[in-house]
Amino acid sequence: MNLVAENHNDHIESIVRAVLKPVGSPGIYAQTGLFEQVIEGLTVFISRRREPGTEVWKFPPVMSRDQIQNSGYLQSFPHLLGCVSCLDGGESDIRAAVERPDWIGGLEATELVLSPAACYPIYPLVAARGDIPTKGLLFDAASYCFRREATYEIDRLQAFRMREYVYIGMPEPVLNFRTRWISRAAEMATQLGLPHRIAPASDPFFGRAGRIASISQLEQSLKFELLVPLQSETEPTACMSFNYHRDHFGTAWALRTAAGETAHTACVAFGMERLALALFATHGVELKNWPAAVRKSLLL
């Protein structure tokens, strides 16, 4: 590691110490009031760019295990999924379990998992409504998310907030939705004073078969990311992503357009903690020293 990189890491670590606090588990942080002010500013900043006719949904951090399985998540990302387990049974069963030092062996899986992304509950909600109108459907989804990552760098949390805009409809307007959000997102990063670039990307699909899926995803240009140097210049952090799912969710949930075809879907996702950290890393931890235009954009 050269001196420049070391200084950069020191800088990031001092930033993190000022706005986040480790609370006894890797990748889990308590967030200061200062950090939350920036998250709230970002929330409004993103809301103001919501397209007309968008339906707003906020989801709790847990969701139906059946729904996540039906979405194909278990096949693609089994290593990342967090499930909710509880002590079940009558009073004597639970009391006996708790008395054992290895009480966690008595846990049983519930019908719930921790949501791995904000948009998953949208598709079954829409499926229950019938056909997708010809002009398509726009959604704004927000949720706390959980992913059991193998490592937890400063920009990779176990629990984090994701905000998404989702479009469901015919392939061409779905691709147009993604294209205009890529260009809008780059403008947003510029307004926030964040150095950035857009790059093709792939999801961390599981295992050997997953590596083939990732290559195919890259070849088909299904995923792009907006990258901001946070931990390092050479490995910048994905703060937004732009995902074309083709007919993946349409097929999983039998989403049909009015013309009787399987609907396509796309989403733009904002990583709230990563965006906030990118702002602190770029502009420092004293809000009063941030560029006036950035503060105005974030109502700070």
Added chain:
Amino acid sequence: MNLVAENHNDHIESIVRAVLKPVGSPGIYAQTGLFEQVIEGLTVFISRRREPGTEVWKFPPVMSRDQIQNSGYLQSFPHLLGCVSCLDGGESDIRAAVERPDWIGGLEATELVLSPAACYPIYPLVAARGDIPTKGLLFDAASYCFRREATYEIDRLQAFRMREYVYIGMPEPVLNFRTRWISRAAEMATQLGLPHRIAPASDPFFGRAGRIASISQLEQSLKFELLVPLQSETEPTACMSFNYHRDHFGTAWALRTAAGETAHTACVAFGMERLALALFATHGVELKNWPAAVRKSLLL
């Protein structure tokens, strides 16, 4: 059930249908933009009443299992605790697990649980800092919480947001903190146009021993609740609670005052979804028809 109660339940159910949407699991709802507007208004309404010198923390929906055990939660509420379980191991282990229809049998408990209340992570954070100053410490804590309840009525969710003000210090100022928040909370409910009363209460401690703990808690006046008729007049819903923990957390975390005594703690907790539902139940689902003073209080 008499006709009045039936009509009341119809009213509540039509309210819920307008602002929440079941998403495939009992006690789990997607929340509409309208519901979120009211939650955001409540958030600001509560923040404006924050006392000077309060330190603000926001916590993710998961926390350390060791911390929750050390807090005594497992002994008191083992039936309510949600733990995070994952598929662990190498690629072939996880792939093999996923291929089995009973793959959930391969889940293993992680070091994380879902937070059952917003204030639990505060005490170990404070313990790591050394003695409590003579004037005590004030905190503002917010978190998504999870409780595995036995039944899920409209006012009893599995996942919900809790906001808390917490005081840590000597017994007398701790009790004063709680007393002034009881009176302030009643004023807040009045400002929001919510019919309410304050009543002694007890926690749903587990099992037979728990019933004795509940009686003792009532006898010692350790818990009060602000109740609003939501589902029924005879069984009103606790929308806020006022809890004196005595030296429970002080002993668990060796919190010491500057005078060398074990610190006492108290908290006031706001159930965000319950307060929002109480507002909709009282004033209807058309914000424009709400009393002007209530709308002003909530910036709506």
